[in-house]
Amino acid sequence: MKRLALILLTGLAVFVGGGLTASAADFPTDPRVTAAVAAWKTKPVYVDPLYAEYVGTQDQQLAERIATAPAPVFVAVMPTGAWFQEKDDTERLAGWLAVTNGKPGIYVVMDGTATTGAAHLLGARAPFDTFASSKTALADQLSQYLDDLELNDRVKVKPARTAELPTAPERTYERERFTVGKAIGNGIGGMTIGLMGGALLAGIVFGLAALVAPRRGGQQ
Structure with a gap:
């Protein structure tokens, strides 16, 4: 029924x-x-x-x-x-x-x-x-x-699907255009980071050397 x-x-x-x-x-x-x-x-x-x-x-x-x-x-x-x-x-x-x-x-x-x-x-x-x-x-x-x-009578009554499922759109990425200005900017930025890293490393080395030198003098 x-x-x-x-x-x-x-x-x-x-x-x-x-x-x-x-x-x-x-x-x-x-x-x-x-x-x-x-x-x-x-x-x-x-x-x-x-x-x-x-x-x-x-x-x-x-x-x-x-x-x-x-x-x-x-x-x-x-x-x-x-x-x-x-x-x-x-x-x-x-x-x-x-x-x-x-x-x-x-x-x-x-x-x-x-x-x-x-x-x-x-x-x-x-x-x-x-x-x-x-x-x-x-x-x-x-x-x-x-x-x-x-x-469930709350489910919307509709015909079964007969069409193909829509395909997901492909993601596209725009290639960055090369310019001399960007190349120079990237080069300067890389050089700056390199110099800063080198200076930091040099500071650590000199600091350690300064700590070790007095100890060696005391041993003599």
């Missing part, structure tokens, strides 16, 4: 917000996304053909864990990485999946060791990602992620 109420409230917020929903035209078409969204029409778990042997019958265990989640969860077990269109930004891939599917919920991408997700049109704080050994059952990996999920 609580889950249904949350979905209804989220739907109302999206309706009132109007322009919150992102468009699938804002990002490139990806066959993994197309296949996952098609599979989600009949089941909450999509398994990429490359992972079929690895997943085996674990998709049923994943579905059972999803059924106990406090919010709609859509899981895609698929390859990710820097060589794909998301360029190792798996949260962005989750956003593509979410916006293409168009339904509020938690969208989770699993690759066997990393579980990454994003909340879409849902008042929730979803963890960025969690990690586990490849020997850990997928249902346990999903549980680890969902256990950190926090539903």
Whole structure:
């Protein structure tokens, strides 16, 4: 009942917000996304053909864990990485999946060791990602992620991120222009410091010599 109420409230917020929903035209078409969204029409778990042997019958265990989640969860077990269109930004891939599917919920991408997700049109704080050994059952990996999920109606309802993260601006340093005046000034400054250091050292040496000389005279 609580889950249904949350979905209804989220739907109302999206309706009132109007322009919150992102468009699938804002990002490139990806066959993994197309296949996952098609599979989600009949089941909450999509398994990429490359992972079929690895997943085996674990998709049923994943579905059972999803059924106990406090919010709609859509899981895609698929390859990710820097060589794909998301360029190792798996949260962005989750956003593509979410916006293409168009339904509020938690969208989770699993690759066997990393579980990454994003909340879409849902008042929730979803963890960025969690990690586990490849020997850990997928249902346990999903549980680890969902256990950190926090539903909160105070969280702003917004679509999942689909755009690339902005890059930090590079720091640039202006090279100091060489002038004869600066060179002379730096030379004079260095010479002055050198003379002062030499004078200080000479003063210490002469002072020690003055202390030692009377002692030697007394010994004679």
